[in-house]
Amino acid sequence: MPLRLIFMGTPDFAVPTLLELVAHGHELAAVYSRAPKPGGRRGLQLQPTPVEQEARRLGIPVLTPKTLKASEALEEFRAHQADAAVVVAYGMILPQPILDAPKLGCYNLHASLLPRWRGAAPINRAIMAGDTETGVMVMKMDVGLDTGDIAMAERLAITDQMTAADLHDALAPLGADLMVRAMAALERGALQLTKQSEDGVTYAAKIEKAEARIDWNKPAHAVLRHIHGLSPFPGAWAELPGDGEPVRIKILRGELASGSGASGTVLDDNLAIACGEGAIRVLELQREGKGRMKSVDFLRGMPLKPGARFT
The missing domain is CATH 3.40.50.170 (Formyl transferase, N-terminal domain)
Structure with a gap:
């Protein structure tokens, strides 16, 4: 029965x-x-x-x-x-x-x-x-x-x-x-x-929005897992300098990448970002107030050259 x-x-x-x-x-x-x-x-x-x-x-x-x-x-x-x-x-x-x-x-x-x-x-x-x-x-x-x-x-x-x-x-x-x-x-x-x-x-404590900011000083694998663990909500985020207020960017998907540099620094034209050890490449992201998009589409509207820095 x-x-x-x-x-x-x-x-x-x-x-x-x-x-x-x-x-x-x-x-x-x-x-x-x-x-x-x-x-x-x-x-x-x-x-x-x-x-x-x-x-x-x-x-x-x-x-x-x-x-x-x-x-x-x-x-x-x-x-x-x-x-x-x-x-x-x-x-x-x-x-x-x-x-x-x-x-x-x-x-x-x-x-x-x-x-x-x-x-x-x-x-x-x-x-x-x-x-x-x-x-x-x-x-x-x-x-x-x-x-x-x-x-x-x-x-x-x-x-x-x-x-x-x-x-x-x-x-x-x-x-x-x-x-x-x-x-x-x-x-x-x-x-x-x-x-x-x-x-x-x-x-497994409830996710708090305060823990969503990315710490670029951590090794690349830890940064990548932090990003993926918070995607899509609340979304791990970092800031870029803007014309006045910093621009908040949620990073929603990435992959491990080669290269090194100062933590948070953009390393190439394909959005590889240096971490404390190694680097990650951003694949999907979301600018504050905008929709989710692939990094290639984001870069068309907001080009980021090597040397730009996320904080």
């Missing part, structure tokens, strides 16, 4: 899992997502989350409570009489009474190889730290921060060409498939859990 599930998720990353659960015949009693936020051209219209939009298209009831701690929220959650809850980037803490409500438990899809990168920004932090591998894991949730027992995992290599957007787009369908397999095993009573190790624990 298919499971009766509650799905809890908010961003694009969670949508493939919702679709796969529906496609595999599970009964979705309800979808929980974060409340709509103001958006649109003028910032006045309430914009439902990607998960809410998809759930409504599928005809699944959607709830957007501001808290799960109230007794009314718990009663409503219990009333769904779900076998289990599936949680993917929901963005709210689940208190113990909520975790206890489904008879088979609550299962979270997390975008790292736990216990490395527990927390809010595992995709970004894995790239920024220079990791060569990451993955997705299904765990049975407890009240800790990503500390639950592990059910299943899939691994994925991180290359120096990957941005956070690239890795996000690779892990989302991988995670959807993994969660479907986990729910199939749960349905058969065959899902095995392994206690999570406390060795090698790291925390």
Whole structure:
């Protein structure tokens, strides 16, 4: 018999899992997502989350409570009489009474190889730290921060060409498939859990805009991974001298390049920039107030000769 599930998720990353659960015949009693936020051209219209939009298209009831701690929220959650809850980037803490409500438990899809990168920004932090591998894991949730027992995992290599957007787009369908397999095993009573190790624990703190400025004094590989880990949002940035105020440039994609020089100095006509050790070549960037573009197009409108310097 298919499971009766509650799905809890908010961003694009969670949508493939919702679709796969529906496609595999599970009964979705309800979808929980974060409340709509103001958006649109003028910032006045309430914009439902990607998960809410998809759930409504599928005809699944959607709830957007501001808290799960109230007794009314718990009663409503219990009333769904779900076998289990599936949680993917929901963005709210689940208190113990909520975790206890489904008879088979609550299962979270997390975008790292736990216990490395527990927390809010595992995709970004894995790239920024220079990791060569990451993955997705299904765990049975407890009240800790990503500390639950592990059910299943899939691994994925991180290359120096990957941005956070690239890795996000690779892990989302991988995670959807993994969660479907986990729910199939749960349905058969065959899902095995392994206690999570406390060795090698790291925390993926939320990305702060203050850490987005590029430090050209770091080695080229660290600069490249910093750029890719913050692409497209919030976007790693540097400044160029302008006619008055400096011009802020977000650098969104690059590659390692040959050459050396003073940190932040443009080395050639193809936008190679010197780092503390080595250099990177900028491939895509965005001038403040403008759209994203290839570096060759940027240089047509704002030529930068060797010797120009990013700060």
